[in-house]
Amino acid sequence: MSETIKKIGVLTSGGDSPGMNAAIRSVVRTCAYHNIECAGIYRGFQGMIEGDFKEMGPRSVNNIVNKGGTILKSARSKEFMTPEGRKKAHDNLKNAGIDALVIIGGDGSFTGGLVFNKEYNFPIMGIPGTIDNDIFGTSHTLGFDTALNTVVEAIDKIRDTASSHNRLFFVEVMGRDAGHIALNAGIGAGAEDILIPEENLGLERLLESLRKSKTSGKSSSIVVVAEGDKIGKNVFELGDYVEENMPEYDVRVSVLGHMQRGGSPSCFDRVLASRLGVKAVESLLEGKSNFMVGLLNDKVELTPLEQAVKGHSEIDRELLRVSEIVSI
Amino acid sequence: MSETIKKIGVLTSGGDSPGMNAAIRSVVRTCAYHNIECAGIYRGFQGMIEGDFKEMGPRSVNNIVNKGGTILKSARSKEFMTPEGRKKAHDNLKNAGIDALVIIGGDGSFTGGLVFNKEYNFPIMGIPGTIDNDIFGTSHTLGFDTALNTVVEAIDKIRDTASSHNRLFFVEVMGRDAGHIALNAGIGAGAEDILIPEENLGLERLLESLRKSKTSGKSSSIVVVAEGDKIGKNVFELGDYVEENMPEYDVRVSVLGHMQRGGSPSCFDRVLASRLGVKAVESLLEGKSNFMVGLLNDKVELTPLEQAVKGHSEIDRELLRVSEIVSI
Amino acid sequence: MSETIKKIGVLTSGGDSPGMNAAIRSVVRTCAYHNIECAGIYRGFQGMIEGDFKEMGPRSVNNIVNKGGTILKSARSKEFMTPEGRKKAHDNLKNAGIDALVIIGGDGSFTGGLVFNKEYNFPIMGIPGTIDNDIFGTSHTLGFDTALNTVVEAIDKIRDTASSHNRLFFVEVMGRDAGHIALNAGIGAGAEDILIPEENLGLERLLESLRKSKTSGKSSSIVVVAEGDKIGKNVFELGDYVEENMPEYDVRVSVLGHMQRGGSPSCFDRVLASRLGVKAVESLLEGKSNFMVGLLNDKVELTPLEQAVKGHSEIDRELLRVSEIVSI
Amino acid sequence: MSETIKKIGVLTSGGDSPGMNAAIRSVVRTCAYHNIECAGIYRGFQGMIEGDFKEMGPRSVNNIVNKGGTILKSARSKEFMTPEGRKKAHDNLKNAGIDALVIIGGDGSFTGGLVFNKEYNFPIMGIPGTIDNDIFGTSHTLGFDTALNTVVEAIDKIRDTASSHNRLFFVEVMGRDAGHIALNAGIGAGAEDILIPEENLGLERLLESLRKSKTSGKSSSIVVVAEGDKIGKNVFELGDYVEENMPEYDVRVSVLGHMQRGGSPSCFDRVLASRLGVKAVESLLEGKSNFMVGLLNDKVELTPLEQAVKGHSEIDRELLRVSEIVSI
Structure with missing residues (x-):
């Protein structure tokens, strides 16, 4: 042919x-x-x-x-x-x-x-x-590889400000049906926890993980959340929920958005x-x-x-x- | 002393x-x-x-x-x-x-x-x-100078995807009381319009500016919005308003957030x-x-x-x- | 008109x-x-x-x-x-x-x-x-401003390897007649010494400065050298000269070259x-x-x-x- | 155990x-x-x-x-x-x-x-x-992956100036015994030719490749050279050789050096x-x-x-x- x-x-x-x-x-x-x-x-x-x-x-x-x-x-x-x-x-x-x-x-x-x-x-x-x-x-x-670098570079910047203020950040990354970006970029960025669509261990486990993180002496924390995670709350609600339940944390939310699609x-x-x-x-x-x-x-x-x-x-x-x- | x-x-x-x-x-x-x-x-x-x-x-x-x-x-x-x-x-x-x-x-x-x-x-x-x-x-x-570079690099990435899809993006940058970041980064990123707290020319002028941008042959557009702009709508409402009034545009919103504070x-x-x-x-x-x-x-x-x-x-x-x- | x-x-x-x-x-x-x-x-x-x-x-x-x-x-x-x-x-x-x-x-x-x-x-x-x-x-x-950022980012990378090995690096940057790049980027990159065309304090002073740097407890050092410096040796000869006179240093030379002219x-x-x-x-x-x-x-x-x-x-x-x- | x-x-x-x-x-x-x-x-x-x-x-x-x-x-x-x-x-x-x-x-x-x-x-x-x-x-x-990104980013910058001046650049990258960096970064940076230790096709083939590149209408060219290439000339001699044999080219040489080892x-x-x-x-x-x-x-x-x-x-x-x- x-x-x-x-x-x-x-x-x-x-x-x-x-x-x-x-x-x-x-x-x-x-x-x-x-x-x-x-x-x-x-x-x-x-x-x-x-x-x-x-x-x-x-x-x-x-x-x-x-x-x-x-x-x-x-x-x-x-x-x-x-x-x-x-x-x-x-x-x-x-x-x-x-x-x-x-x-x-x-x-x-x-x-x-x-x-x-x-x-x-x-x-x-x-x-x-x-x-x-x-x-x-x-x-x-x-x-995919480029997006991972874009995400970890953004979270590195967020980490600067998070650790200057001892804050907990929820960072939403792309991935409506798949947690590949969240999982890899989460490990790469040193996230304390990662929420992905493929696995929903529930809110209680998240709180526990954050408590452990706090008692282990960490002064700041980043949780990477895939768009499509199944925890039942959007990332802003999630931030509010955690702040209510863990007043010791000063919580912030950041949605990385469309910049993840671009770049050299x-x-x-x-x-x-x-x-x-x-x-x-x-x-x-x-x-x-x-x-x-x-x-x-x-x-x-x-x-x-x-x-x-x-x-x-x-x-x-x-x-x-x-x-x-x-x-x- | x-x-x-x-x-x-x-x-x-x-x-x-x-x-x-x-x-x-x-x-x-x-x-x-x-x-x-x-x-x-x-x-x-x-x-x-x-x-x-x-x-x-x-x-x-x-x-x-x-x-x-x-x-x-x-x-x-x-x-x-x-x-x-x-x-x-x-x-x-x-x-x-x-x-x-x-x-x-x-x-x-x-x-x-x-x-x-x-x-x-x-x-x-x-x-x-x-x-x-x-x-x-x-x-x-x-x-300030670092934040400007962070913002223009992020918008450069958004521009990649905006121009691949002929889209209109509203990008919110920091600046509750001052438009310095929005104004400088807006010029640097080649924004079609810039909304700052110091000047509110109203929604009608914005629509007009976007119409002119469209008729001038631009295929994609970026509007940079300072957090503290006084146009009377938050950036998501603004996106919705423009999409309603200019259905020819496919509108997206991105809030750059805390990454603006960090970085080398x-x-x-x-x-x-x-x-x-x-x-x-x-x-x-x-x-x-x-x-x-x-x-x-x-x-x-x-x-x-x-x-x-x-x-x-x-x-x-x-x-x-x-x-x-x-x-x- | x-x-x-x-x-x-x-x-x-x-x-x-x-x-x-x-x-x-x-x-x-x-x-x-x-x-x-x-x-x-x-x-x-x-x-x-x-x-x-x-x-x-x-x-x-x-x-x-x-x-x-x-x-x-x-x-x-x-x-x-x-x-x-x-x-x-x-x-x-x-x-x-x-x-x-x-x-x-x-x-x-x-x-x-x-x-x-x-x-x-x-x-x-x-x-x-x-x-x-x-x-x-x-x-x-x-x-100029872009070139400064390019240079400090390059030297930041060199610093990583310099401090992993306790080395002394001579880094040549552009500037045949003027030391603006060397001076600003040198400060920005935390250089231990800066050699520029506008000022030639001689080889002996350089050795002394490096000795002081060593005794002050610094484990690695970067010297930024403008192309047009007047110290009488090119950057490679300079590296050799210092290594001969200060065998306690493991010397390396890097010429940043034309990448300084480019970039977004x-x-x-x-x-x-x-x-x-x-x-x-x-x-x-x-x-x-x-x-x-x-x-x-x-x-x-x-x-x-x-x-x-x-x-x-x-x-x-x-x-x-x-x-x-x-x-x- | x-x-x-x-x-x-x-x-x-x-x-x-x-x-x-x-x-x-x-x-x-x-x-x-x-x-x-x-x-x-x-x-x-x-x-x-x-x-x-x-x-x-x-x-x-x-x-x-x-x-x-x-x-x-x-x-x-x-x-x-x-x-x-x-x-x-x-x-x-x-x-x-x-x-x-x-x-x-x-x-x-x-x-x-x-x-x-x-x-x-x-x-x-x-x-x-x-x-x-x-x-x-x-x-x-x-x-390895980080070094590849460092190299292509540097060559991207060199490309800016190469294509502004219609120049031919020889860029030396690390790799004394292996051409992995040169080969991958060469493809990534869009190099016109790549010289590696594992393969020596000789100077004549290089000239031919550059001639073809010129007649194909390319206005600038980048050749990526591994440190350990076996072509028999170091990268500066190579540049001189090509300029002598192809006076239509304005040749420049850049050795990326130790910055390749560093970086986030x-x-x-x-x-x-x-x-x-x-x-x-x-x-x-x-x-x-x-x-x-x-x-x-x-x-x-x-x-x-x-x-x-x-x-x-x-x-x-x-x-x-x-x-x-x-x-x-």
Whole structure:
């Protein structure tokens, strides 16, 4: 099938993440390396529907390997959920001579790609781009490592002020369905406790842990809370609850928010993006379709997209234990 | 009077700010340079009341010039607002042989110092340490420059994701009474609009400004909002209001929070802290009291503490105009 | 004369510095604000000779306020030193309808501009852009503040390894003719000694200072050396010399090099660039020429370009003293 | 054997690396978690010989997880290479009641540990701490990830100035025997070429690659060179050679130097350090000895120390290919 692919389209979809630009660059240059054409598709599936394409050569992606965000922009597309929308998209791809797609995004984007593939037998390949690391089939999603560094740097700053005032801080980090960011950044930032969606040990245990922390002689404390934790209170209510029950603590709350999605990618994410981009294009050229390229045991591997979408990226239970020990 | 001063106490009080440690280091080493003793007083005025002192020599402050927060910690002290509390504090100082005080902090700390000075004729010198830059008698408070860099770096990250999604972001920064951070960081971060306590042009003007921004072809926008802005809505209500009135915008809100107080100080703040510490100690040794050392026209100058407390640090109106022009 | 100016050209010349892009953005947008045209001139005077111009509107400078380097690029031009070269340049400007120039650069660039102005009575305005801070008529050149932060962050890292091994490090920083970077960054980084072109106290004093540092109980030491120091040995020879004379020290040398010129500008440099750009354009529109816009006593002021070129930016002697005290 | 271990000593040895403090913290707290004592040993094996020990509890390692360098300091010890030295060390350990050792360092430190173990049957466990990533039995050494980020951030800054001036930069990074840093940071920084010890394709190929880069339209270029590359010229000679043979290039050289060893560790290194510290202590408590704890396929695993010392950490050949493709 590789002979039939003369031009690959690349798009970013869903929430942006650091490393997407490095992946775009890699896709574009791998196309050039193999002497096939490449088109950038703006604003994800919506740009496919609107025919918002741009021819891209190796020089189109100069000086973007270190930039956060995505030069191709991202958007949600309700229209792509309709057969009419996908028909338009397909017509545009055909008119532009695009034979295959590299989709950089998360679960939702991959699902959209699968539907499109089923209807039009259009070759697609996925690259996992999201800071949440919640995709099955890869140990690291693009942007996860960068987000962890962003979070620990922010909490390091909060720690300065926390320990100057002997305060207890609740810091909310991203992760609606997955505690990967909270768990890793919590250990990295030396958090006294970490609350994640995958595990709800209840309010009473939290109070106990904080009491222990206090009696152990700690003068300040940080609790890292994933957005999607299941403790039954949002992070502000949680702060109030703890302050009521432990008046010895001066409690503050900080929600790190959208800055977690941005920033210049870490070296890890840039290298990962470069590797995944090469593999995605070369896999398409080998006639493969409906796979996600990912990192497994430090090697770039393919996982069927359906599995990537259905599977669940479990947190590492060892880390929960490590967190408990090192926060003593 | 300089002969009578044999030992200087140094404390940090109020909200901590980057550069406080560099100032402590400078005070301690200037004392050593002039062969007088120095004592660190923990947790501000409260530590004075509790006699929580520590002898400090030049080696006590190794490797802290680049650390955020304050190694002497800070705290509020209700007891110091009472004559009894201040009596205890004075007794402790006398017992420890401390002859003079350097107070690193903001308005409230200086006021406390003035009261103490009046009662006991105790020599004091103030160093302005707060990120808000809201102190009269210095163009820059310790920590202001660092906080500006922290804020623009955070907004740079938010900009990545804002421009990937064509979104409008409201970013709240610190500044309850003063717009210095919002104004400078807003210009630095390329904000489309800036809302500060010193000026309330109303909601209608904001909408108009955002409309103009949209028609000028901007695909994403950032509005920087000082905590203490007077537009009549908190930043979340503001976001909702704008989204209702301008459905063409996809609005997000981010509150940067306490990370603004932390972090390794900028070179500017480290140099400023070093200069102010030297001047504070040497002014005490020259027999001066009740002054604040500050930066005026790039020179270290003394301002009577009473003036520093009563005066108001005005924002630079030129910056408002610059902001309007460069955000076109 | 302001009526005669319909189109302003802007160029960057000489060594690049962080904040140049923010200044370009400010010049371009101030032109738009006043409804006059603006052209970017590539590669400094060489681009003027080659007619390498590009029309720039407010959207041409989106998302560059935080970028290091210069989107207009910079280059040296031998041809511009000849009357023929300048003739070509003038012809190109006239053909392009450009009436006035904003030159962002250093001494050499301003001198070139003055010659050009004399020959063709062409209105010019200078913006001081160089990390060295060696220009008369401004307390801060564009990029100086950023370079200081880059240097102290690098030395902070070196300090980590220096104090882990009890080593003595000589760190060379930029500054061929001026010690501004060395002096400020040296204080900021907590250097034990600072060597600058403006002052040569000789090798013996250096050894003595290091001996004192050792006996005072310091376990590691950093000496910051300006490129242009006059001690008579380059930094590697200096390291060897000290190691020979003080075998108790394990000496290392590090030359920070070109990374000092790059990086995202600090908030200070972005705000300064914005202010200077506005003033440069508005001064041209008011009919002024042959001035440099700069920062004096925190205000934007004009200095005749000839003075800026002839004058010398002195180091602040107070800082030398502060350095001596705080490194005790 | 676990019953016999009542007190573990921990030391850092060899070149320091970011994450060593986080590992110390983890070792100390894991000891506390298991109710055994812990002693910090200063300056590596030399401190063992001198009996320079300090009892450490969980609060001894507060606020160090994010600090570069090593609070236990590091040093070379010639004396430890003699039987007499090791005898002294053993006596001191026995006197202090230390039953087992955790050695954080590289190959040389492990070899020293093995000799000591053979002579005294003293339980030891190694944690790989070096930025070079040149240790067999772990995919990542402590500090490697942080060093990569430090290097790409420095090269990003150099890129700013390189592309402003259309220059060619040779940037030397650490790695005497291994190209891991050069290869990964080279890809991450978007280098046009990468020279590593493991592969010497010769000067002619380099010139060709640079010529291709030039004709492909690139305006600036970065070549990343490992210290230990085998091309037969040092990096300055290399720059001269290329400039002679390709006068169209304006060549500059930058040696990043010791800053690569320092800095606050990345989240990756902090988490890795935490995991390795827990495993090292618990393995000793399980009666194991003479192993190195490392990361293999994202899991913490044990490798016999002898293998770790003898084996060679190969570079990933896939990365060489990725580098060739994405630099097109």
